[in-house]
Amino acid sequence: MTIHFIAIGGSAMHNLALALAHKGYSITGSDDVIFEPSKSRLEAKGLLPSEFGWFPEKIHNELDAVVLGMHAKADNPELLKAQEIGVKIYSYPEFLYEQSKHKTRVVIGGSHGKTTITSMILHVLNYHDIAVDYMVGAQLDGFDRMVHLTEHNDFIVLEGDEYLSSPIDRRPKFHLYQPNIALLSGIAWDHINVFPTFENYEEQFQIFVDGIVTGGSITYNEEDEAVKRVVEATENTIRKFAYRTPDYHVKDGTTLLDTPEGEMPIEIFGKHNLNNLAGAKWILQQMGVDEEDFYEAISSFKGASKRMEKIAEGPDKVAFKDFAHSPSKVKATTEAVKEQFPKRKLIACLELHTYSSLNAEFLGEYKGALDAADEAVVFFSPKAVKIKQLKEVTTDQIYKALNRKDVTIYTEPEEFKNYLFKRNFDDCALLLMSSGNYGGLDFDQVKQLFK
Incomplete structure (x- = not known):
C-alpha cells in the first residue's frame, strides 16, 4: 500500500509512518516543521520530506490512503486536494x-x-x-x-x-x-x-x-x-x-x-x-x-520516558523530571517523591504550560497539588498566555490556586535557570514537572549539579 501522511512529524504520526514502512508499505509525507527526535528518525529511514511545507501535488489517485494528523488545519491544501479527488482519509486512530x-x-x-x-x-x-x-x-x-x-x-x-x-x-x-x-x-x-x-x-x-x-x-x-x-x-x-x-x-x-x-x-x-x-x-x-x-x-521495569525519570543522583541528592502537568498528576507525583525520600527536602518545580493549566478559571483545580513539597516553585510564560489568547494569569491567582503563600514564581526563563544553578541541592530531592522545558532549560546542565 502507498500511504501519505499530512503532518508526518508529530510524535505519534512519525512513529506510525515508521511502523508502516517497517511493515513494507510505501510512505510519503509532508509537514511545515519537524523537530527532533522525529526529524532524525524519519531521515534515517528515508522518510523525511525533502522540503517543508504543504504540496497538493503530492496527493494523487495512486495513493491508497491519507493519514491526517492533528497538527494540520482543516483548510490544509493537501487535505483539500484529497477531499477533492476522493482519496480515502483516515485519522491516526482510524x-x-x-x-x-x-x-x-x-x-x-x-x-x-x-x-x-x-x-x-x-x-x-x-x-x-x-x-x-x-x-x-x-x-x-x-x-x-x-x-x-x-x-x-x-x-x-x-x-x-x-x-x-x-x-x-x-x-x-x-x-x-x-x-x-x-x-x-x-x-x-x-x-x-x-x-x-x-x-x-x-x-x-x-x-x-x-x-x-x-x-x-x-x-x-x-x-x-x-x-x-x-x-x-x-x-x-x-x-x-x-x-x-x-x-x-x-x-x-x-x-x-x-x-x-x-x-x-x-x-x-x-x-x-x-x-x-x-x-x-x-x-x-x-x-x-x-x-x-x-x-x-x-521487578525490572524502570518506567516510561519522561514519567518519573531519574535524571541525576549524588550521594545525598537526586533529581527527577516528569511529564506531569494536570492537577491530579502533579499531586500524585509530588507525593510519591516525598514518600520515597521522606528525610530529604523536596523541591517541586511546576511549569504551567498547557492550555488548561494557563487558564485562570482552571487554576483552582491545582489546590493542594504541591502540598507535599517542602519548597514549591512555579514557572510560566506570560507570552505563552498571550499566544494561547487567554486571560492574564497573575501571581496572586497562583498563590490562591495552590493554597500556599510561600510559592516562588518565575516568569522569565533566565531567572528560573539562575535559581536552579545557584542553589545547593545537598540533602534534597528535585522534581521538575512539565510538558515543556521551562523556556529552554538544558537538562544536561541540570545533571551536572548532582555530581
Whole structure:
C-alpha cells in the first residue's frame, strides 16, 4: 500500500509512518516543521520530506490512503486536494483500528497512568518474548518505535488517548478503537479547551466503556469515584474487574511490594504507580500471563520516558523530571517523591504550560497539588498566555490556586535557570514537572549539579 501522511512529524504520526514502512508499505509525507527526535528518525529511514511545507501535488489517485494528523488545519491544501479527488482519509486512530480490526484489541484509557500502564504491559510481554502489536505514547527501553504493526500477531495493545482524532474528526481517539479488553485508570478533568465542563469530559469515558465489544471486559480502578460511577452506569454486556492499590512500603529509599512470595523490591515508586501496576497485572492475566511471571518481569521495569525519570543522583541528592502537568498528576507525583525520600527536602518545580493549566478559571483545580513539597516553585510564560489568547494569569491567582503563600514564581526563563544553578541541592530531592522545558532549560546542565 502507498500511504501519505499530512503532518508526518508529530510524535505519534512519525512513529506510525515508521511502523508502516517497517511493515513494507510505501510512505510519503509532508509537514511545515519537524523537530527532533522525529526529524532524525524519519531521515534515517528515508522518510523525511525533502522540503517543508504543504504540496497538493503530492496527493494523487495512486495513493491508497491519507493519514491526517492533528497538527494540520482543516483548510490544509493537501487535505483539500484529497477531499477533492476522493482519496480515502483516515485519522491516526482510524488507521490504527483499520490495521487491528481482526485482532484482540487491548485499550488502556484514563486521564492519568495510561502511558505507564501500557508501558508496564509491554515490558512484561517483551521480558517473556510474547510478541504483540502496540502503540504507546512514550519511548521504551528495548523498543525501536512507539508503534509496531504486523499481519500475524493476535493482540494489539493501544494507549487510549481521550483527545480529538483529527482536525475534521472531533471524536476522542479512544472512541474509535472498539476494545475487546479495556482498562480505565482514572478520570480527572483535562483538555478544557475541548471539554468545557467536567460532566462533558466524564461523558467521553462513558462512551468509551459503552463501546467495548460485547462480551469483552473492563478492568477499572475502584479507588477512583468517577471511574466507578462510569463503569457501574454502563448497560454494556461486559465483564468487570476491579483493582486497587496493592500493599507496599518504603524502606531506605526502596519500595517493597507485597507479593504471595513475600516482599519484592521494585524500581518504580509512588502510590499512583503501584496502582498502575495492579491494573497492568489484571490486563496481563487476561492476556495469558500468570501472576508469578508478572512479578518476575515487573521487578525490572524502570518506567516510561519522561514519567518519573531519574535524571541525576549524588550521594545525598537526586533529581527527577516528569511529564506531569494536570492537577491530579502533579499531586500524585509530588507525593510519591516525598514518600520515597521522606528525610530529604523536596523541591517541586511546576511549569504551567498547557492550555488548561494557563487558564485562570482552571487554576483552582491545582489546590493542594504541591502540598507535599517542602519548597514549591512555579514557572510560566506570560507570552505563552498571550499566544494561547487567554486571560492574564497573575501571581496572586497562583498563590490562591495552590493554597500556599510561600510559592516562588518565575516568569522569565533566565531567572528560573539562575535559581536552579545557584542553589545547593545537598540533602534534597528535585522534581521538575512539565510538558515543556521551562523556556529552554538544558537538562544536561541540570545533571551536572548532582555530581
